[in-house]
Amino acid sequence: MSESDMALRATGVSRRFGYRYVLKDVSFELRGGETLLLIGHNGAGKTTLIRVLSGLLKPTSGTVHRTGSIGMVAHDSMLYESLSARENLQFYRKLYACCETARVEELLQIMGLSEHADRRVATYSRGMVQRLTLARALLPDPQLLLLDEPLTGLDDSASCLVRDMLVGWRAENRAVVLATHQLADVVELASHVGYLVAGRVRALESTDGRDAHAITARYRELASVV
Amino acid sequence: MSSSLWSTAVAVAAKDLKIEWRTKTAFASSMVFAVLVLAVFYFSRDPSVVTSLDVAPAALWVTFTFAAMLGLNRAFLLERENRALDGLLLTPVPRSGIFLGKLLGNLVFVTVVELISLPLFALFFNVNVFHALPELALVTAMATLAFVSVGTLLSAMVVRTRFAELMLPILLLPFLLPPIVGAVQTTAGILVGRPLNEFTGWLKLLGAFDIAFVAVCFLLFDSTVEE
Numbered sequence: 001m002s003e004s005d006m007a008l009r010a011t012g013v014s015r016r017f018g019y020r021y022v023l024k025d026v027s028f029e030l031r032g033g034e035t036l037l038l039i040g041h042n043g044a045g046k047t048t049l050i051r052v053l054s055g056l057l058k059p060t061s062g063t064v065h066r067t068g069s070i071g072m073v074a075h076d077s078m079l080y081e082s083l084s085a086r087e088n089l090q091f092y093r094k095l096y097a098c099c100e101t102a103r104v105e106e107l108l109q110i111m112g113l114s115e116h117a118d119r120r121v122a123t124y125s126r127g128m129v130q131r132l133t134l135a136r137a138l139l140p141d142p143q144l145l146l147l148d149e150p151l152t153g154l155d156d157s158a159s160c161l162v163r164d165m166l167v168g169w170r171a172e173n174r175a176v177v178l179a180t181h182q183l184a185d186v187v188e189l190a191s192h193v194g195y196l197v198a199g200r201v202r203a204l205e206s207t208d209g210r211d212a213h214a215i216t217a218r219y220r221e222l223a224s225v226v
Numbered sequence: 227m228s229s230s231l232w233s234t235a236v237a238v239a240a241k242d243l244k245i246e247w248r249t250k251t252a253f254a255s256s257m258v259f260a261v262l263v264l265a266v267f268y269f270s271r272d273p274s275v276v277t278s279l280d281v282a283p284a285a286l287w288v289t290f291t292f293a294a295m296l297g298l299n300r301a302f303l304l305e306r307e308n309r310a311l312d313g314l315l316l317t318p319v320p321r322s323g324i325f326l327g328k329l330l331g332n333l334v335f336v337t338v339v340e341l342i343s344l345p346l347f348a349l350f351f352n353v354n355v356f357h358a359l360p361e362l363a364l365v366t367a368m369a370t371l372a373f374v375s376v377g378t379l380l381s382a383m384v385v386r387t388r389f390a391e392l393m394l395p396i397l398l399l400p401f402l403l404p405p406i407v408g409a410v411q412t413t414a415g416i417l418v419g420r421p422l423n424e425f426t427g428w429l430k431l432l433g434a435f436d437i438a439f440v441a442v443c444f445l446l447f448d449s450t451v452e453e
Contacts, residue, residue, distance in 0.1 A: 056312050057453050070316060078313030080304070082245045094237040095317040097230070136313065 005031040006067060007144050007175035008053065013062035015052055022048045024199045025062070032143065032173040035166060035189060037180070037207070039219055040196030046179040047075065049196065050148045053177060068143025069098075073150045077133040081122035085113050085132050088121060089139060096140040107135040112158070126153035134162065145169060145176045151185055159185060183212035197223045231326065234319040238327025243334060245304060252300035252335065256293040260343045263289045264350045278351040283414040286347050287406055290366070291373060293343065294336040298377035299394050301328050302385035311385070315451060325447035329378045329440075336374055340366060353417055361422045362413065368432040369409035372439050376401040379443035382450050405435045 008030040015023040023045045030036055040046050051057040053064055054072050079088050089104040108114045111131040121129060130153045137145065151159050166189040169176055180186060187193075187207065193215055194204045202222040207215070246252060267285035271278070305311035314324055344362075348355045355362055377398050384393040408428040415425055422429070 051453075054316060056315060069318070072312075072316055074309065074312065076309035076312070078310050078316075079308055080241070080245060080310055081307060082248050082304075083241070087244070091237060091241050092313065092317065095234060095314070095319050097233070140317075 006065075007032045007034075008067075008177070009063075009065040010053065011063050011065075013049075013052055013059045013064060015048055015057060016060050021060075022199050023052065023059070026199075026201050027062075028194065028201060028204050030144075030175045030177065030192075032175050033170055034191045035170060035176040035178060036204075037178050037183075037186065037190035037193045037215075038196055039179075039181075039183065039193060039215065041223070044196045045199040046196055047148055048199075050074070050146045050177060050179055054146050066144055069096075069140045070144050070146060071137035071140060071142030072146045072148075073130075073133050073137045074148045075152075077121075077129050078136065079121050079129065079132060082120060084118045084120055085124070085135075086117040088132065089135060092136055092139050098140045103139065103141075107138055110161075111135045112161075127155055127158060130154050131158055134165075143174055145174060145178075147176065147178045147180075149180055149182075150178070151180060151182050163189060183215060187212045187215060195219050195222045231320050231323040234323030235326035235330055238314070238324055239330035239334065242301065242304070242328065242331035246297075246300070246331075246335060252297040253339070256296045256339045257342060259296060260289045260293040260339065261346060263292065264343070264346055268350045278353060279414075279417055282347070282351045282353050282417055283410045285351065286343075286413060287369075287410050289343050289347065290336075290340055290370070291402060291406060293339050294332075294370070294374065295377065295395055295398065297335045297339065298332055298374065298381050298398070299391050301332050301378060302381040303390060306385050306390075311451065321448045321451060322444055324451075325378065325382070325444060328382070329375055329443075332374045332378050333370065336370055340370065355417070358416045358419070361416045364422070365409055365412045365416065365429070365432070368429065368436055369405045372405040372432065372435040373398070373402050375436075375439045375443045379446060379450060382447065386453075401439075405432055408432045408435075 006029060011027050013023055013026040014021060026049060038046050038049065048057065052059050054070055055064070083091065085108065086104065089107065090101070093099060093104055108117045111134060113128065113131055113135070116128065121132065124132065134150065150162055154162065163186065166176065166186065178186060178190065190207050192204060193207050195202045195218065264285060267281055271281050305314065344355060347353070380394055380397045384390045384397065387393055408431050412425045412428045416422065
């Protein structure tokens with residue numbers, strides 16, 4: 001892989017909390033246009049890995065190398081509930097210093113939030129918050145997207161929107177790391193799948209057109225030999 | 227100061243003040259606390275034994291510091307909501323800009339609380355603060371900068387702990403002691419009409435604390451917010 005293609009490289013990444021290792025010696029590379037689907041049981045280390053990849057958590061050992069800007073969707077929205085959707089995005093726009101006000105309006109439009117843009121986030125439903133979280137993540141026009149359960153709380157139309165976005169990002173040569181339990185919704189959009197078992201990436205393979213059942217069966221097989 | 231640092235600070239401070247303006251959570255509790263402390267000090271004194279000027283400087287600074295502490299606590303607690311602090315840290319802004327923004331927001335908040343508390347103080351203790359307002363403003367500004375800078379850093383430090391609201395006063399009080407002693411001594415002199423140049427020693431000390439506290443907190447903030 002040439003350096004210019006590389007969007008993300010994790011080398012020997014480990015992370016421990018106290019004496020307990022949550023990630024152990026994780027290494028992989030991701031190029032622009034690739035989508036890595038991370039699967040694992042609860043507590044397997046998906047969220048910790050995504051936080052380490054984002055730079056929010058420092059690895060105990062190992063290195064993470066990223067190129068370009070990052071957009072991240074995590075379990076928490078990172079939004080201010082006392083501000084409106086528009087004010088939240090305007091605030092982040094100022095910090096990213098990345099785009100014009102029109103970009104905020106465009107994202108509100110794409111996410112179907114234009115009509116509710118001046119309402120405080122505290123009054124939003126779970127799905128609306130998740131849409132706004134996606135808008136926040138997309139604000140800096142990121143080259144690398146780290147998505148931790150991005151479909152949580154979304155209705156069918158919003159889930160379709162995210163799937164369409166995943167297809168679009170692939171065409172736009174953006175790299176995506178996606179952790180989800182809703183395999184069936186996204187598996188055909190992923191180029192690779194990483195099987196995370198007890199903090200280790202047991203295998204990282206091309207999806208090769210496999211469906212959710214085949215990937216789940218493969219995960220069980222890998223998890224059973226720990 | 228780079229434009230990025232300054233624009234980050236202004237954006238963060240404006241956001242914090244906008245949230246406080248809407249919710250008024252810290253402001254309301256600070257003001258209730260200020261009135262309560264002034265009332266307690268007022269009624270605890272026997273006017274035939276203790277003059278109001280004997281108690282006034284202590285009452286003023288207890289009011290200022292503890293009312294301010296309620297606001298300082300709030301500064302990073304609102305970043306804990308929905309892990310908004312992560313959102314800030316993901317942006318490519320200098321982290322020291324976030325600290326400066328928080329410091330700026332806290333200074334505005336504490337200044338407003340002090341501006342409202344001062345006439346109340348004058349009313350409760352029947353002290354004419356207006357004859358020496360510039361001197362009092364100078365001392366208040368110097369002491370406020372010292373304790374708000376440390377308070378802002380410590381607020382960031384304790385925000386991830388389970389008992390953040392309890393931890394802040396415990397950690398902050400030892401740092402508050404030297405500047406507050408200086409402020410109380412100088413305020414006592416100002417209120418009885420002594421000239422400010424009699425207190426240059428205390429003012430130099432307050433100035434030294436300001437420079438040291440702001441510089442150290444500015445430098446330490448990066449590692450404070452790292453997980």
